[in-house]
Amino acid sequence: MTRSPGTEAGFKGRRALSPSRLTHAVVAALALSSLSLCLIGAISVLSTGLSMAQPL
Known part of the structure; x- marks a missing residue:
């Protein structure tokens, strides 16, 4: 089976x-x-830091 010259595999x-x-x-x-x-x-990091800084 012959291929046409313009076709390539893959x-x-x-x-x-x-x-x-x-x-x-x-x-x-x-x-x-x-x-x-x-x-x-x-x-979330900033809010955790701010909540730890709040006095109870």
């Missing part, structure tokens, strides 16, 4: 990493969730 003819809207949306969602997680952590 992913050689394609770009492996092509930027798309979905990729950018996933990256933006991960960045936003990471930022919000850091913000929640910082708020």
Whole structure:
């Protein structure tokens, strides 16, 4: 069985990493969730420090 000259096996003819809207949306969602997680952590640390500083 002969192949036509323009075809290649596997992913050689394609770009492996092509930027798309979905990729950018996933990256933006991960960045936003990471930022919000850091913000929640910082708020919880600050509130714990403030509650320990309160006299009983």
